[in-house]
Amino acid sequence: MKRALISVSDKEGVVAFAKALVQLDxxxxxxxxxxxxxxxxxxLTTGIEAVTEFPEMLDxxxxxxxxxxxxxxxxRRDLETHVNEAKRHGIQPIDLVCVNLYPFQETIAKPDVALSEAIENIDIGGPSMLRSAAKNYQAVTVLVDAADYAPVLAELENGSVTPETRAKLAAKVFRHTASYDALIAGFLTEEEFPxxxxxxxxxKESLRYGENPHQKAAFYEEPLADVHSVAHASQLHGKELSYNNIRDTDAALKIAAxxxxxxxxxxxxxxxxxxxxxxxxFEAYEKAYEADETSIFGGIVALNREVDVETAQKLSEIFLEIIVAPSFSDAALAILTKKKNIRLLSVDMSSFAPSLEKTSVNxxxxxxxxDTFVADPETFTVVTEKAPTDEEMRALLVQWKIVKxxxxxxIVVGNASQTLGVGAGQMNRIGAAKIALSQAGVNAQRxxxxxxxxxxxxxxxxxxAEAGITAIIQPGGSIKDADSIEMANKHGIAMVTTQVRHFKH
Incomplete structure (x- = not known):
């Protein structure tokens, strides 16, 4: 008779699985x-104490x-020395292991979880059994996921679990225990950069393709990520998101925050x-639309308030890939869902907490x-003869939030209520300025x-100055700051420096 060791924290499906194993002897x-x-x-089960002849201890x-x-x-069943040593010590083979682990992730997700509670939910015996079984997958079938119960039973009913399946299950175990250990390490680590x-x-999902159709892609989510995230959005309408949709939505949410x-x-x-x-x-969306009526076509729109009927009607007038907001009124949904290809996402925007940014290189x-720097006029320095008016300062604060x-x-040109021109990613700053000022056109005046x-x-x-700009905000710090300040004074422009830059590569 073969032996199966079953010890699970999540009991879903385990009774039916065990009964099926008993039927298979x-x-x-x-x-x-x-x-x-x-x-x-x-x-009918055999207790672990009957196998070890040693009582459970230490709680x-x-x-x-x-x-x-x-x-x-x-x-190893294929090594005579191993077989003989096992017999000499009275060790009987265990042919199948079904184990899932203490709910460490669920525990540390609780608000204000106590360290002692987290520690007690670190599983030791479970990962040890899983890793032992996975290491010997040529002889042992190991399951860590209830989704694998049915496929394994199907193979057992046909005689045995195939070597290919055992190998895949073993790899899954090592991924699972590695992930489990990573969560523990992250919870206990105090260093920012260990x-x-x-x-x-x-x-989260496999994607149709990546940035381009010839690239494969998938979307993964952090287990304990903040809810203000496209990874934790609820999709209310439309086809699945693409790789580029996800990146653009993430960018839009960060600005809205x-x-x-x-x-x-x-x-x-x-x-x-x-x-x-x-x-x-509605007024906010009108301003965003008027800022660049050409580029918004086919874009992603993020709003930080519920979408109402009036706003939905306006949104529906052009082609948009995605609209993301905290919620949509029923009437707004009725309007927007008439558009077959638009994606509608609901995201909780109430608790945004930026995490570490990670960028891969080869x-x-x-x-x-x-970059969580918050613009504070108290820290700004007016470096020109002319100081910004209150209205200009409000506009500078809005555009400073955006340019980052x-x-x-x-370079971003705008006022207190909207952007008017955006110059992005140029190889020199005057090139970016020319793009932003050209886009703003006559609206750049004042x-x-x-x-x-x-x-x-x-x-x-x-x-x-030639375009009619009246105030500028910039970090300062150039060896030629004096030249820029002199030019601003010559043309009656107010300039403030922040001493903080916002490079975004």
């Missing part, structure tokens, strides 16, 4: 709560860490093409703090200009 070995529920449902911390268990899992960075992600007042953010290719601020979400990973999310070199980094020359200030 397996002896069931079990522990604690699993043994209790199996016996209550009529499954359950030690029960399966024993040679009779790990010897039965690890000895000597080993252990990360784990769960597959900068504002507490009603804001609408339109994004194309990871850059804002229009941002509007208003007293209502053979490595760059990790940094998120534009690919550098970045507008403000924000730059993500300092002016290396005074040519950007001159271009701004």
């Amino acid at each position: 397996f002896e069931i070995i079990s522990t604690g709560g699993t043994k209790k529920i199996l016996e209550e449902n009529g499954v 359950g911390r030690v029960k399966t860490l024993h040679p009779m268990i790990h010897g039965g899992l690890l000895f 000597e080993k960075l252990t990360l784990t992600y769960d597959l 900068e504002f507490t007042e009603p804001v609408a953010v339109a994004v194309k290719h990871m850059n804002p093409c229009g941002v509007g601020v208003g007293t209502t979400i 053979g490595g990973l760059l990790v940094q703090d998120s 999310h534009v690919k550098s070199n970045a 507008a403000v200009l924000a730059s993500d980094a300092f002016f290396p020359m005074n040519d950007t200030v001159l271009a701004a």
Whole structure:
């Protein structure tokens, strides 16, 4: 008779699985709560103590860490020396292991979880059994996921589990235990940048393709990620998201998170093409749309208030890939769902907490703090003879929040309620300025200009003056700051420096 060791924290499906194994002439070995529920449902089990001839001890911390268990899992059936040694010590083979682990992730997800509670939910025996069984997968079938119960039973009913299936299940176990250990390491680690960075992600969905149709892609989510995330969005309508949709939506959400007042953010290719601020979400969207009526077509729009009927009607007038908001009124949904291809996403925007940013390079990973600098006029320095008016300062603050999310070199032209021109990702700053000012056109007159980094020359200030810009915000720090300040004074432009730059590569 073959033997199966079953010890699970998540009991879903385990009774039916154990009963099926008994029908296939397996002896069931079990522990604690699993043994209790199996016996209550009529499954005859052998207690772990009967196998080890040693009692469970230390409040359950030690029960399966024993040679009779790990010897039965690890000895190679194809090596005569292993077989003889097992016989000499009375070790019987264990042919199947079904184990899932203490709910560590669920435990640390609780608000204000106590360290002692988290520690007690670190499983030791479970991962040890899984790893022993997985190491000897040529002889042992190992399951860590209830989704594998039925396929394994089907193969057993046909005679045995195939070597290919055992190998796949073993690899799945090592992924699972590695992820489990990564969560524990992350919870206990206090260093921001430790000597080993252990990360784990769960597959959310396979994607049709990546940035381009010839590239394969998938979307993974952090197990304990903040809810203000496209990874935790609820999709209310439309086909599945693409790789580029996800990246653009993430960019739009990050900009929207900068504002507490009603804001609408339109994004194309990871850059804002229009941002509007208003007293209502309808007014905010109108401003975002008017900021660049051409580029918003086919874009992604994020709004930080519920979408109402009036806003939905306006949104429906053009083709948009995605609309993401905290919620949609029933009437708004009725309007927008008439458009077959639009995706509607609901995201909780109430608790945005930026995490470490991770960027892959060939053979490595760059990790940094998120750029969470909050604009505060109290820290700004007025470097020109003319100080900004109150209205200009409001406009500078709005555009400073936006320029940090534009690919550098970045120049944004706008006022207190909307962007008017965006120059993104140019190889020199005057090139970005010319794009932003050209897009703003006559609207640049009496507008403000924000730059993500300092002016290396005074040519950007001159271009701004010629376009009618009245105030500029920039980090400062160039060896030619004096030239830029002199140019601003010459043309009556107010300039403030922040001493903080916002490069975004």
